[in-house]
Structure formats: C-alpha cells, structure tokens
Amino acid sequence: MTTRIQKRNRKRILDAALEVFAAQGFRGATLDQIAAEAGLSKPNLLYYFDSKEAIHRLLMEDLLASWLEPLRAIEPAGDPRAEIMGYMRRKLQMSREFPRESRLFANEILQGAPRLEDFIARDLKALVDDRAALIARWSAEGRLAAVDPYHLIFSIWALTQHYADFDAQIRLIREGSDPLEGAEPFLERLFERLLAP
Amino acid sequence: MTTRIQKRNRKRILDAALEVFAAQGFRGATLDQIAAEAGLSKPNLLYYFDSKEAIHRLLMEDLLASWLEPLRAIEPAGDPRAEIMGYMRRKLQMSREFPRESRLFANEILQGAPRLEDFIARDLKALVDDRAALIARWSAEGRLAAVDPYHLIFSIWALTQHYADFDAQIRLIREGSDPLEGAEPFLERLFERLLAP
DNA sequence: GTCTATATACAGATAGAC
DNA sequence: GTCTATCTGTATATAGAC
Numbered sequence: 001m002t003t004r005i006q007k008r009n010r011k012r013i014l015d016a017a018l019e020v021f022a023a024q025g026f027r028g029a030t031l032d033q034i035a036a037e038a039g040l041s042k043p044n045l046l047y048y049f050d051s052k053e054a055i056h057r058l059l060m061e062d063l064l065a066s067w068l069e070p071l072r073a074i075e076p077a078g079d080p081r082a083e084i085m086g087y088m089r090r091k092l093q094m095s096r097e098f099p100r101e102s103r104l105f106a107n108e109i110l111q112g113a114p115r116l117e118d119f120i121a122r123d124l125k126a127l128v129d130d131r132a133a134l135i136a137r138w139s140a141e142g143r144l145a146a147v148d149p150y151h152l153i154f155s156i157w158a159l160t161q162h163y164a165d166f167d168a169q170i171r172l173i174r175e176g177s178d179p180l181e182g183a184e185p186f187l188e189r190l191f192e193r194l195l196a197p
Numbered sequence: 198m199t200t201r202i203q204k205r206n207r208k209r210i211l212d213a214a215l216e217v218f219a220a221q222g223f224r225g226a227t228l229d230q231i232a233a234e235a236g237l238s239k240p241n242l243l244y245y246f247d248s249k250e251a252i253h254r255l256l257m258e259d260l261l262a263s264w265l266e267p268l269r270a271i272e273p274a275g276d277p278r279a280e281i282m283g284y285m286r287r288k289l290q291m292s293r294e295f296p297r298e299s300r301l302f303a304n305e306i307l308q309g310a311p312r313l314e315d316f317i318a319r320d321l322k323a324l325v326d327d328r329a330a331l332i333a334r335w336s337a338e339g340r341l342a343a344v345d346p347y348h349l350i351f352s353i354w355a356l357t358q359h360y361a362d363f364d365a366q367i368r369l370i371r372e373g374s375d376p377l378e379g380a381e382p383f384l385e386r387l388f389e390r391l392l393a394p
Numbered sequence: 395g396t397c398t399a400t401a402t403a404c405a406g407a408t409a410g411a412c
Numbered sequence: 413g414t415c416t417a418t419c420t421g422t423a424t425a426t427a428g429a430c
Contacts, residue, residue: 005395023308027225031424044396046425103307106362110300110307111220113365120369128370150371151383158359159352165303166354168310172317173325174347186348193390202413228406241414243407 010048012038014062017055022103025111026056056115060108063101064119070094071127071153080138081195084152088191089184091160096180102164128153145195152194159187207245209235211259214252219300222308223253253312257305260298261316267291268324268350277335278392281349285388286381288357293377299361325350342392349391356384 016037020029031052035042049055070090074083095102108116128150135149163170163180170179213234217226228249232239246252267287271280292299305313325347332346360367360377367376 009395025222025225025304028222028308030422032422041397042424043398043426047395050425052424106303107222107307109363109366110304111225113369116366117369120366121372124366125370125372147386148379148383151379154359154363154367155356155383155387157363158355162351162355162359166306166351169306169313169317169321170351172310172314173322175318175322182345182348186345186352189344190352190387190391193393194387196390200413206413227404229404238415239406240408240416244413247407249406 006048009038009040009044013040013045013048013055014059018059018100018104021056021059022100022107025107026052026115059104060115063104064116064123066094066098066101067105068123068127071131074131074134076134080135080143081192084135084144084156084195085188085191088156088160088187091156092163092180092184092187095160095164099164099167102161103167106161106165142197145197147194156191159190203245206235206237206241210237210242210245210252211256215256215297215301218253218256219297219304222304223312256301257312260301261313261320263291263295263298264302265320265324268328271328271331273331277332277341278389281332281341281353281392282385282388285353285357285384288353289360289377289381289384292357292359292361296361296364299358300364303358303362339394342394344391353388356387 013034017029017034019037020033023029024033029052031042031045034055035045038045049058070087073090074087108114113120132149132153135144135147135152138144139146139149163183167179174181210231214226214231216234217230220226221230226249228239228242231252232242235242246255267284270287271284305311310317329346329350332341332344332349335341336343336346360380364376371378
C-alpha cells in the first residue's frame with residue numbers, strides 16, 4: 001500500500017528531478033542535485049525509484065501525455081481562425097504554467113531526440129499531419145490565408161515555447177519585468193494578420 | 198610556433214567539441230566523446246587544450262563574436278521594413294549554415310545561462326535596447342506597424358533559431374525533406390503582414 | 395523509511411615511454 | 413606529438429544498520 005508520506009516524497013522527487021533534468025539534460029543531471037533539491041538523501045531517493053533513468057522515463061511519460069492535448073483540441077467543426085488562435089493561446093498558457101516541462105522537452109530535442117523518436121515519428125507526426133490537412137482544407141475553402149500548414153504549426157511552437165525555453169535570456173534583457181508581459185497581445189496580432197484570408 | 202598539423206588538429210578538436218557540447222551541454226559532454234569524434238586519443242586532446250572548460254570557453258567566445266553581428270547590421274538609415282526583413286533572413290541563414298552554434302547557445306540558455314550572464318546582461322542587452330528604440334522610432338514615424346519592438350526581436354529569434362534547435366523534431370515530422378524547405382517564403386510573408394503599417 | 399558506508403564504473407587530468 | 417598506464421574525484425547504485 002502507499003502511504004501519504006510515500007506519495008508526498010515521490011512527488012517531491014519528481015518535482016526536483018523535473019527542475020534538474022530541465023536545466024541539465026539527462027546526462028548532465030546528477031542524483032546528488034536531485035536529492036539536494038528534494039531535501040532527501042541519495043539512497044532514500046533510490047528507495048522510491050529504481051534508477052535515474054526510471055525517474056526520467058516517468059517524467060517523460062507524464063510530459064508526452066499532456067504534450068499532444070492542445071493540438072488535439074483543434075476542432076474541425078469550429079471557426080478556422082478562432083481555432084488556431086485558441087491553439088496558440090493554449091500553448092502560450094502552457095509556457096506560462098509549465099515552463100520546466102517545455103525545457104525538459106527542448107533538452108531532449110536538442111540532444112537529437114534519442115528517447116523521443118518513437119513518440120515524434122508516430123504519435124506527434126500523425127496528429128500534425130492530420131491537423132495540417134485540416135488547415136490546408138480551411139485555406140482551400142478561403143476561410144484562412146493560404147499558408148504552409150506545417151510551417152504555421154512550427155511557428156506556433158517556436159513563438160510560444162520560446163518564452164519558456166529562453167526565459168533566462170529574456171529575463172536578463174528585460175531586467176525585472178515578467179518575460180511574458182505583452183507576449184499575448186503581440187502574438188494575437190501577429191497571427192491575426194498572418195491568417196486573414 | 199604552430200605547425201600545420203597543430204592547426205589541423207586544433208580545428209578538428211573544436212569541430213568535434215562543438216558537435217558534442219551542442220548536443221549534450223557542458224556537463225553532459227565527455228572528453229571521451231569529443232576525442233572519439235575528433236579521431237584522437239583523450240590525452241592527445243589535452244595536449245592541445247588545457248581542459249574541457251578551456252575548449253568550451255573558446256567555442257563560446259567564437260560563438261558570441263558572431264552572435265551580435267546580424268542585429269548590429271540593422272541600418273538606422275535604411276528602409277525600416279527592408280532592414281527588419283534582412284535581419285530575419287540573416288538569422289535564418291545562420292540557422293542553415295551554423296545549426297550547431299545555435300544549439301550550443303540554446304543549451305547554455307536552457308541551463309539558465311550561467312556562463313553567458315555577463316554577455317547577455319551587458320553586450321546583448323545594450324544592442325537589443327538600442328535596436329528596440331530604433332524600431333520604436335520607425336513605428337512612431339508611421340513607417341512600420343506599431344508592434345512591441347522587444348517581442349518583435351524575440352519573435353525573429355524564436356522563428357529562425359527553431360529550425361536549428363528543433364531540427365531533430367522537424368526532420369521526424371517531415372520525414373526526408375529538408376527541414377528548412379519552405380521556411381523562408383513562410384517567414385517573409387509572416388513578417389511582411391506583421392510589419393505593414 | 396532513512397541513514398552511513400561502500401562497491402563499481404567512469405569522468406577529467408597527468409606521468410612518462412616512445 | 414602521440415601513446416599506454418594511472419591518479420583522483422565523482423557518479424550510479426547497493427548493503428546493511430537502525
């Protein structure tokens with residue numbers, strides 16, 4: 001059975017691991033760092049999880065489950081521009097709420113996506129292909145500007161995730177003020193202008 | 198004196214190190230990987246450079262010297278939209294020609310920019326502030342749409358660097374075809390529409 | 395469940411032969 | 413200049429006391 005203490009400690013460890021893996025990547029992260037961040041000893045940490053890899057794998061599974069949702073939520077029956085703007089807003093909200101998850105993902109891709117190949121080539125690709133086809137239909141019907149649907153999706157990823165992934169840089173340039181301040185109106189305007197037929 | 202063999206080996210090492218640091222980050226990279234990639238033994242590698250950190254530092258210095266140039270090349274006397282489109286094109290060209298340098302930079306920022314704090318807070322910030330002021334003037338004169346100049350600069354970074362930094366993901370989604378195929382016309386159109394007064 | 399102590403592997407770096 | 417051998421520190425993981 002699982003006690004309340006066990007649940008709390010597992011959560012603490014995963015939270016600390018997310019912090020460290022997101023900043024250092026899998027190889028760069030150490031159990032010492034994670035244990036210190038979680039406020040536990042290293043052997044105690046390995047009492048809750050079998051290995052460093054087991055912790056990372058669990059974090060990745062949690063991440064991937066949530067990663068597809070915003071794109072999946074685009075409704076074929078909805079208004080084209082409203083649907084795409086809604087997608088952009090959800091992605092921006094994720095950068096605001098889950099910046100560490102975004103950096104964890106970015107780190108994996110930067111490393112050549114060794115642990116994500118299957119997910120991307122299968123699940124993500126299938127969903128992107130489907131949504132790209134939908135966007136192409138909308139464009140053909142004249143309800144949307146005729147833009148390359150793949151680059152449109154990439155541009156939403158790039159522009160929204162940038163605020164989480166390059167947070168350190170933006171903070172140093174805009175000393176003090178919230179990195180996301182003004183981002184939403186800027187992106188609203190950018191995509192409104194891009195998508196107008 | 199420096200022989201031809203020394204020059205060639207130093208270049209090989211730096212090239213291999215760029216590859217490995219860009220993919221694994223500083224902590225994640227190992228001298229074994231770099232030595233293998235360079236086709237040299239590990240002690241031989243340390244005959245040419247004092248330490249792992251010395252190699253990384255040299256790579257960073259080379260990178261930073263070239264990192265400011267495109268933004269600096271924006272001409273206050275030029276045509277506003279042409280200058281900004283030119284900046285975007287130069288940045289996209291850098292993602293095409295120097296994707297590893299882009300990933301090296303991304304890795305540093307993801308790690309919280311510990312080795313880049315001074316560069317960003319001083320050199321980069323000063324240049325960005327200057328160019329942001331220029332863009333704000335252009336907007337005030339009605340020669341450019343009234344967009345937030347900082348977010349405009351961030352959007353150019355995000356959209357162009359994404360093709361280098363997330364190359365692995367894009368390749369898996371667009372199996373086979375060049376990740377940058379179609380990127381330039383897409384971005385031209387996006388920024389033309391965004392910047393029209 | 396949590397600790398100290400430790401086994402084992404691998405990392406960065408050096409010594410010294412050639 | 414380049415190698416083999418090795419020193420030293422640190423990493424993951426385990427053993428076993430409490």
